[in-house]
Amino acid sequence: MSAPGKPRRPAALLPPDHARDRPLFAVAAILVFLASLAGFGAAGAWQAAEGWTAQLSSELTVQLIAHDARDADADAVDAAAQIARLPGVIEATARSRADAEALLRPWLGGAGLPDDLPVPRLIAVRIDPDAPPAPGAIEALLGGNPYEVVVDDHARWEAAVQRSAGTVRYFALGLVAILALAAGAVIAFAARASLAARWDVAEALHLVGAPDRFVTGIFQRRFFFLGLKAGLAGAGLAALAGYALAHGAGAAGAVFFLPVPALGWTAAAIAPGAALASALIAALAARLAVTGELKARWP
Amino acid sequence: MTPNPRPAPDLNRARDPAVRFDSVGLRYGRGPEILSDLSFDLPSGSFHFLTGPSGAGKSSLLRLIYRARQPSRGLISLFGRDTALMPRSALPELRRRIGVVFQDFRLLEHLTVFDNVALPLRVAGQARASYADDVADLLSWVGLGERMHAHPASLSGGEQQRAAIARAVISRPELLIADEPTGNVDPAMGRRLLRLFVELNRLGATVLIATHDITLVRSLEAPVLELADGRLVSRPRAA
Numbered sequence: 001m002s003a004p005g006k007p008r009r010p011a012a013l014l015p016p017d018h019a020r021d022r023p024l025f026a027v028a029a030i031l032v033f034l035a036s037l038a039g040f041g042a043a044g045a046w047q048a049a050e051g052w053t054a055q056l057s058s059e060l061t062v063q064l065i066a067h068d069a070r071d072a073d074a075d076a077v078d079a080a081a082q083i084a085r086l087p088g089v090i091e092a093t094a095r096s097r098a099d100a101e102a103l104l105r106p107w108l109g110g111a112g113l114p115d116d117l118p119v120p121r122l123i124a125v126r127i128d129p130d131a132p133p134a135p136g137a138i139e140a141l142l143g144g145n146p147y148e149v150v151v152d153d154h155a156r157w158e159a160a161v162q163r164s165a166g167t168v169r170y171f172a173l174g175l176v177a178i179l180a181l182a183a184g185a186v187i188a189f190a191a192r193a194s195l196a197a198r199w200d201v202a203e204a205l206h207l208v209g210a211p212d213r214f215v216t217g218i219f220q221r222r223f224f225f226l227g228l229k230a231g232l233a234g235a236g237l238a239a240l241a242g243y244a245l246a247h248g249a250g251a252a253g254a255v256f257f258l259p260v261p262a263l264g265w266t267a268a269a270i271a272p273g274a275a276l277a278s279a280l281i282a283a284l285a286a287r288l289a290v291t292g293e294l295k296a297r298w299p
Numbered sequence: 300m301t302p303n304p305r306p307a308p309d310l311n312r313a314r315d316p317a318v319r320f321d322s323v324g325l326r327y328g329r330g331p332e333i334l335s336d337l338s339f340d341l342p343s344g345s346f347h348f349l350t351g352p353s354g355a356g357k358s359s360l361l362r363l364i365y366r367a368r369q370p371s372r373g374l375i376s377l378f379g380r381d382t383a384l385m386p387r388s389a390l391p392e393l394r395r396r397i398g399v400v401f402q403d404f405r406l407l408e409h410l411t412v413f414d415n416v417a418l419p420l421r422v423a424g425q426a427r428a429s430y431a432d433d434v435a436d437l438l439s440w441v442g443l444g445e446r447m448h449a450h451p452a453s454l455s456g457g458e459q460q461r462a463a464i465a466r467a468v469i470s471r472p473e474l475l476i477a478d479e480p481t482g483n484v485d486p487a488m489g490r491r492l493l494r495l496f497v498e499l500n501r502l503g504a505t506v507l508i509a510t511h512d513i514t515l516v517r518s519l520e521a522p523v524l525e526l527a528d529g530r531l532v533s534r535p536r537a538a
């Protein structure tokens with residue numbers, strides 16, 4: 001005799017049980033949400049800090065101070081053209097007297113400056129940060145001219161900015177690490193609790209002769225997918241929230257250091273990475289709990 | 300060099316009792332001794348009843364045999380091997396040689412009767428196609444042919460008990476241990492289930508049945524181990 005209408009596939013030994021899985025699902029989703037947001041913040045802060053230092057080390061300013069009644073604007077244009085030909089220089093732009101006055105206006109007022117007041121001309125130089133011109137190259141190049149040249153390579157600023165950018169980065173990373181640890185611990189804890197409700201399955205399997213790895217394998221798979229689903233839910237919500245903060249509320253985005261406007265690939269990897277981490281933590285917690293319990297009950 | 304003679308495991312096994320208790324005592328935690336000074340053999344292929352009043356320690360004794368508990372003193376051998384020296388890794392193989400009918404059934408609620416009964420075969424890695432007919436046949440024999448796709452929660456106590464018995468015998472264990480296997484069925488079904496155990500015993504299995512049911516004990520000419528207050532009252536005759 002054969003079983004009428006028997007299903008083709010054997011039933012799952014440990015099927016989803018939504019009532020019992022809900023606490024773990026909720027806890028994992030919420031913590032992955034928070035950790036992902038912290039991760040976005042860290043990525044944004046990292047990006048911002050990178051931007052500050054990159055900008056500083058790829059720019060320098062040349063001040064040109066003319067003493068005689070020369071045509072300083074013409075000198076500046078000429079000097080900029082010479083500087084632009086130096087190796088390591090990408091672009092050199094001379095600022096006219098009008099530009100310089102515009103810069104000084106906040107301090108000196110809009111009345112204009114006396115024509116005979118010597119106003120230094122500025123040349124903005126964009127350099128290749130990886131192969132900058134040799135130190136002193138610009139001074140040497142323009143040394144023979146009847147005007148004074150002061151090169152400001154922002155080195156003074158760079159050290160300070162580097163330091164505070166580093167602080168921001170490691171603070172952000174530390175925050176993410178702490179949140180990830182807390183999330184991992186709580187997910188592991190919830191997985192254990194959810195497991196206790198299913199202990200009958202492990203016991204029945206053991207008593208009919210299932211080796212430990214068979215039993216742990218079933219639980220591990222089950223909790224991996226549960227952790228993954230919860231993680232995807234949390235990370236998906238975090239991605240939406242991050243997007244809304246960065247684009248909808250520009251000011252808030254700046255406050256939270258959210259990466260604007262384009263997410264770098266590291267930032268884009270945060271959400272799926274957090275979901276996967278949640279899955280792995282849940283699976284590992286289930287594995288350790290089942291192995292420990294099997295050994296404790298049947299030494 | 301001449302090759303070693305082949306060992307004769309079957310002969311040795313035949314000589315080894317399936318179960319040997321030697322001055323066994325059991326206590327739960329720091330409690331009093333529930334079982335004391337138990338010494339007996341269940342020869343391979345024998346059939347025994349285990350009786351005694353409620354609380355005498357029948358279930359506890361069976362737990363020692365299927366190694367859900369280890370004795371607090373004394374020595375237990377299964378199939379000629381000292382269980383205290385058995386590594387954990389040998390446990391699955393030992394479990395597969397022993398079929399157990401639990402007093403509280405221990406069926407999995409989320410599996411159908413069919414899947415519950417098939418569990419030992421599935422765990423042993425057998426394909427569904429290879430056992431589907433055997434499982435269905437056995438379920439018909441115990442009167443559950445119509446209920447095989449039901450879940451345990453929808454079965455009566457007696458039906459659950461029969462499912463538990465089917466699960467214990469489906470893999471033709473060398474040793475069958477049954478704890479009150481007829482406690483929830485009518486006398487006619489009780490006799491039918493007993494025939495199942497006798498049939499398994501005829502095929503070579505060692506059988507031990509714990510029961511209160513005196514009519515069941517009297518219906519067979521089988522030796523009886525009687526427990527009272529954790530001690531054996533009568534010793535089994537040689538099987």
Ligand SMILES: Nc1ncnc2c1ncn2[C@@H]1O[C@H](COP(=O)(O)OP(=O)(O)OP(=O)(O)O)[C@@H](O)[C@H]1O
Nearest residue numbers: 327330333351352353354355356357358359360402
């Ligand atoms: N897990 C346990 N922890 C502590 N004491 C236990 C445990 N299991 C059983 N006992 C005690 O051991 C004694 C024997 O119990 P056991 O279940 O072996 O008796 P039994 O002969 O099977 O009884 P019944 O016929 O009612 O099934 C009882 O006094 C019981 O209270």
Ligand SMILES: [Mg+2]
Nearest residue numbers: 357358402478
């Ligand atoms: Mg009992």
